[in-house]
Amino acid sequence: MRILPDTEPSEFALPDDETVHKYAYSAQYVTCYGGEGYINAWDPYLEWSDEFSLGQSLLARGSGSGKQTIEAGHQEYRDLYGDWVPHLFTFYTTNGYTSSGDNMGGYNQDVDGWVQYSSSIFPGTRSSPLSQFGGTQYVMPLKWQLWQANWWLRVNGIWIGYYPASLFSTSGLRDQAEKMAWYGEIVDSGGHAGTTATDMGNGHWPYEGWQHCAYMSHLYYQSSTGGSLSRYNPSSVYGTNPACYDIEDHFSNTGSWGPYFWWGGSGRNSGCP
Amino acid sequence: VKDEGRDEPPDEIILSQVDPRYECVPIGTQKGGKNIAEPPPGGGEEPAGLPLCPDGYVPRLRRVEYRLSGKQVITGEPPKRRAK
Numbered sequence: 001m002r003i004l005p006d007t008e009p010s011e012f013a014l015p016d017d018e019t020v021h022k023y024a025y026s027a028q029y030v031t032c033y034g035g036e037g038y039i040n041a042w043d044p045y046l047e048w049s050d051e052f053s054l055g056q057s058l059l060a061r062g063s064g065s066g067k068q069t070i071e072a073g074h075q076e077y078r079d080l081y082g083d084w085v086p087h088l089f090t091f092y093t094t095n096g097y098t099s100s101g102d103n104m105g106g107y108n109q110d111v112d113g114w115v116q117y118s119s120s121i122f123p124g125t126r127s128s129p130l131s132q133f134g135g136t137q138y139v140m141p142l143k144w145q146l147w148q149a150n151w152w153l154r155v156n157g158i159w160i161g162y163y164p165a166s167l168f169s170t171s172g173l174r175d176q177a178e179k180m181a182w183y184g185e186i187v188d189s190g191g192h193a194g195t196t197a198t199d200m201g202n203g204h205w206p207y208e209g210w211q212h213c214a215y216m217s218h219l220y221y222q223s224s225t226g227g228s229l230s231r232y233n234p235s236s237v238y239g240t241n242p243a244c245y246d247i248e249d250h251f252s253n254t255g256s257w258g259p260y261f262w263w264g265g266s267g268r269n270s271g272c273p
Numbered sequence: 274v275k276d277e278g279r280d281e282p283p284d285e286i287i288l289s290q291v292d293p294r295y296e297c298v299p300i301g302t303q304k305g306g307k308n309i310a311e312p313p314p315g316g317g318e319e320p321a322g323l324p325l326c327p328d329g330y331v332p333r334l335r336r337v338e339y340r341l342s343g344k345q346v347i348t349g350e351p352p353k354r355r356a357k
Contacts, residue, residue: 019345045355045357046355047354047355047357048352048353048354048355049352049353049354049355050345050346050348050352051352052344052345077346078353078355079346079348079352080339080346081334084355091344097343097344100341106341107341107344108333108334109298109333109334109336110334110336110337110339115301115309115310116298116300116331116332116333117300117309117310117312117331118319118331119319119324119325119326119330119331119332120319120320120322120324120325120332121320122331122332122333122334123333123334124333124334125332125334145313147312147313148310148311150310152312152313154312154315154316156317157316157317158316158317158318158319158320159312159313159316161331162310162312187345189352191352192352192354197357227313
């Protein structure tokens with residue numbers, strides 16, 4: 001089932017002239033204080049060093065230049081990390097992506113804002129092990145929780161650090177979020193002929209399923225300050241370029257995976273020239 | 274009077290002796306002050322293995338300067354193409 005977007009995804013990064021961001025997107029608009037889920041971990045092919053491919057969680061509140069987000073997930077980006085392998089990443093903005101810098105926004109610990117707690121797992125570290133096509137599957141379990149005025153992030157069961165809520169405004173993420181989103185995203189940098197062949201997920205398609213396509217599962221949001229969780233049930237689910245990258249949702253699933261979706265695609269192909 | 278020095282954690286950032294891609298930051302010295310908060314219940318133990326940093330420090334990627342537009346890095350250099 002495809003659910004059309006109910007609002008423009010205004011948290012998206014502002015594109016440059018020729019760049020195009022492409023999404024396999026889901027979002028639920030609800031007051032929340034965190035959330036959790038698994039991101040199936042793969043090593044996507046990136047065609048160009050100035051393109052990225054990611055799967056991520058996002059909590060947001062506000063609009064326009066007042067939009068504030070905290071984000072975390074699995075990202076491959078040669079121009080940021082200097083290699084062609086995926087990394088755990090965090091990102092935040094206090095100003096709708098309009099400017100970055102210390103205590104304003106940016107990646108990982110490249111700007112001040114994030115406070116590191118774990119001695120072993122940290123934003124920017126390489127993501128490993130990775131799933132094999134037709135073989136063993138690995139996930140990156142993520143959990144956000146607003147706890148004692150800090151937005152804590154747990155990865156693989158370890159609380160790794162936090163964004164102090166004091167970074168954010170009272171109309172933003174100071175004491176709650178109004179949206180949780182889980183999605184895949186790639187950047188097509190556009191400075192080349194045709195559509196990029198950069199993979200989303202593992203470069204395969206939702207209809208291929210288990211061991212062959214990337215998924216996000218066990219998706220819940222935190223519905224009270226006390227920590228109780230509710231099923232993720234997004235009102236907005238779509239692929240911006242479904243012939244290039246797509247999403248197939250199973251948010252009503254009552255099996256062991258809970259709410260989940262398949263996501264990904266290969267980019268350039270006969271239907272996505 | 275004998276000066277006993279400061280009873281504070283060190284301020285300096287040091288290079289990881291385990292992997293030069295990383296540096297070690299005194300714990301709690303970024304935004305939030307030097308008193309690092311306690312996490313929520315429900316976390317596990319740190320995995321065993323050789324720590325990247327000495328006690329009192331936490332790791333991060335070595336910082337380098339770059340410009341961002343939204344979530345995109347602007348290098349000013351032509352992109353490199355990767356063979357499939």
